[in-house]
Amino acid sequence: MGERERLKELLRAKLVECGWKDQLKAHCKDVIKEKGLEHVTVEDLVTEVTPKGRALVPDSVKKELLQRIRAFLAQHATL
Amino acid sequence: MKMEDMPLSGPDNTRLEALVHDIYSELVDDACLGLCFEVHRAVKQGYFFLDETDQESMKEFEIVDQPGVDIFGQVYNQWKNKECECPNCKRLIAASRFAPHLEKCLGMGRNSSRIANRRLASNNNMSKSESDQEDNDDLNDNDWSYGAEKKAKKRKSDKSQNSPRRSKSIKHKNGDLGSGVSTEPYKYNYNTGISYETLGPDEVRSLLTTQCGVISEHTKKMCTRSPRCPQHSDEQRRAVRVFLLGPSAPSLPDPDAVVESESFDIPDGQTLMSRLQWEDSPDISPTDSASSKASTHHSDSKRPKKKKRTSLGLNSGVVVGAGGVGVGLGGGLGGLGGGLSLTGGGGGGSSSSSQSNISLSTKKKRPKLSAPSISSIYDDLN
Numbered sequence: 001m002g003e004r005e006r007l008k009e010l011l012r013a014k015l016v017e018c019g020w021k022d023q024l025k026a027h028c029k030d031v032i033k034e035k036g037l038e039h040v041t042v043e044d045l046v047t048e049v050t051p052k053g054r055a056l057v058p059d060s061v062k063k064e065l066l067q068r069i070r071a072f073l074a075q076h077a078t079l
Numbered sequence: 080m081k082m083e084d085m086p087l088s089g090p091d092n093t094r095l096e097a098l099v100h101d102i103y104s105e106l107v108d109d110a111c112l113g114l115c116f117e118v119h120r121a122v123k124q125g126y127f128f129l130d131e132t133d134q135e136s137m138k139e140f141e142i143v144d145q146p147g148v149d150i151f152g153q154v155y156n157q158w159k160n161k162e163c164e165c166p167n168c169k170r171l172i173a174a175s176r177f178a179p180h181l182e183k184c185l186g187m188g189r190n191s192s193r194i195a196n197r198r199l200a201s202n203n204n205m206s207k208s209e210s211d212q213e214d215n216d217d218l219n220d221n222d223w224s225y226g227a228e229k230k231a232k233k234r235k236s237d238k239s240q241n242s243p244r245r246s247k248s249i250k251h252k253n254g255d256l257g258s259g260v261s262t263e264p265y266k267y268n269y270n271t272g273i274s275y276e277t278l279g280p281d282e283v284r285s286l287l288t289t290q291c292g293v294i295s296e297h298t299k300k301m302c303t304r305s306p307r308c309p310q311h312s313d314e315q316r317r318a319v320r321v322f323l324l325g326p327s328a329p330s331l332p333d334p335d336a337v338v339e340s341e342s343f344d345i346p347d348g349q350t351l352m353s354r355l356q357w358e359d360s361p362d363i364s365p366t367d368s369a370s371s372k373a374s375t376h377h378s379d380s381k382r383p384k385k386k387k388r389t390s391l392g393l394n395s396g397v398v399v400g401a402g403g404v405g406v407g408l409g410g411g412l413g414g415l416g417g418g419l420s421l422t423g424g425g426g427g428g429s430s431s432s433s434q435s436n437i438s439l440s441t442k443k444k445r446p447k448l449s450a451p452s453i454s455s456i457y458d459d460l461n
Contacts (some may be wrong), residue, residue, distance in 0.1 A: 011107065029127075041119075042115060046111070053107065053114070066100070070096075073099065
C-alpha cells in the first residue's frame with residue numbers, strides 16, 4: 001500500500017535472505033530453553049530478542065534501507 | 080502521516096538523517112516483533128521444537144558413509160541374488176524374474192496365452208457364440224480382439240513380442256528333447272490344456288488323436304500341444320490314454336506311422352475301432368494289461384527316434400505274447416491290434432497289449448497305410 005509497507009516487506013525479505021531470521025530464531029530457542037517452555041511470554045522474548053536483532057542486521061541491508069528511505073523522503077518532501 | 084512536512088534540506092540534514100534512522104529503526108523493530116510473535120505462537124502451539132529430535136534418534140538415523148551401502152545403510156542389490164519359491168509351481172525363481180514368472184505361471188499376464196487357453200476350453204465345452212462374448216473383455220486387454228476387430232488391432236506388436244519368445248522356446252526345446260520335464264513349459268508359454276473331467280469319452284478320444292493330451296500334475300489339464308511335443312514322452316501319452324479311455328485305450332497317433340489299420344474291413348475305421356475297443360475291454364485281465372503296459376514302456380522310449388516301424392517288430396511282439404510287444408506297437412500300429420482281437424483272445428496279454436495300442440489314428444495316415452499293413456498282418460498270423 002504505502003511506501004512504509006513496501007519498505008517493511010523489503011526489509012523482511014532481505015533479512016530472511018541473509019539468514020538473520022534463522023540466527024535470531026536460534027537465539028530464541030536458547031531463551032526459551034532458559035526460561036522454560038511453558039512459561040515463555042511475548043514480553044520476555046521481545047526484551048531478549050530485539051536488541052540482539054537490531055545488532056545482527058547486516059550492514060549492507062542497513063545501508064540499503066537507509067538509502068531508500070532517504071531517497072523517498074527527498075523525493076516526496078514538501079519544502 | 081506526513082513526516083515530510085518539516086523542511087529537510089540544507090543544515091537540517093542531520094534532522095533528515097535522524098528521521099531516516101528513526102524510520103529505519105521502526106522498520107527493524109517491526110521485523111523483530113513479527114519474529115517474536117511467530118516464535119511465541121510456535122512455542123505455545125507446540126510445534127517450535129519439532130525439527131529437533133533427541134539424541135538417540137539422531138544416532139539411529141545418522142547418515143551412513145560406508146562403501147557398498149547407501150546413506151541409509153541399506154545394501155543396494157540385497158535382493159538380487161535371492162530366490163523365491165513360487166506358490167504355484169513350487170520352483171525357486173530369481174527375485175528379479177519372479178514377477179514375470181508369476182504372470183506366466185498363473186496365466187494372468189499379458190503374454191501368458193490365457194486367452195488361447197480359454198478359447199480352447201470354451202471351444203470344447205460351449206458354443207462358439209458364447210466364447211466370443213466371454214473372451215472379448217479379456218482380449219481387449221491383450222491388444223487382440225476376437226472376430227471382427229482382428230485386423231484393426233495391433234497384431235504386429237503381439238507378433239513381435241511373442242516371436243522372440245517363440246524362437247527362444249524353440250531353441251530351448253531342441254536342446255532339451257531328451258529331458259521331457261513337465262515343468263519346462265512355464266518358462267516360455269503357459270501351456271495349459273483342457274480339463275479332462277468336463278469332457279465326454281468321445282470328445283476325449285477326438286482330442287487325443289490330435290493332441291498330446293498328457294495331463295499335467297500341476298494343473299490337472301491335458302496338454303494341448305502336438306502329439307509329438309517334446310515336453311511329454313510317449314509313455315506319458317500312453318498312460319493318459321489308458322487312464323482316460325480305459326485299459327483298452329487306443330494307442331497314440333503315430334507321426335511317422337507305418338501301419339495304422341484297425342481291422343481288416345476298414346471303410347469307417349474309426350467307428351469300427353471304437354467299437355472294438357469297448358467290446359474287448361471286459362476281456363482284459365488286469366495283470367495282462369499291466370504287463371503289456373510295462374512292456375510297451377520300453378518300446379515307447381524308442382519310438383520318437385525311429386522312422387521306420389518294421390512290421391517285424393510288431394509281429395514278433397504278437398508272437399511272443401505279453402512280454403514282447405515290439406517297438407511298433409508303441410507307435411500305433413494299432414491296426415494289428417485290431418486284427419488280433421478279432422482272431423480271438425490268443426495270447427491274452429498280447430491281444431490286450433495290441434488292443435491298447437489301437438490308435439485314435441489320425442485320419443490322414445490311416446487310409447494310406449491300411450492296405451499294405453493288413454496283408455502283412457494276416458500273412459504273419461497265418
